[in-house]
Amino acid sequence: MTTYRVGVGSGNPVKRRAVERVLDADAIESVPVPSGVSEQPVGRAETIAGA
Numbered sequence: 001m002t003t004y005r006v007g008v009g010s011g012n013p014v015k016r017r018a019v020e021r022v023l024d025a026d027a028i029e030s031v032p033v034p035s036g037v038s039e040q041p042v043g044r045a046e047t048i049a050g051a
Contacts (some may be wrong), residue, residue: 009033 004025008016011032015040037050
């Protein structure tokens with residue numbers, strides 16, 4: 001049987017739970033990463049830059 005280890009590029013618990021609900025992974029780890037934009041991006045350009 002294949003095992004999966006998944007990294008979520010966010011410290012947001014809501015995003016982690018979403019991944020847990022969708023994937024049958026053996027280990028899911030939240031890893032906060034800098035996006036280079038503010039916590040709540042404003043406008044299309046900043047949203048795309050942080051994606």
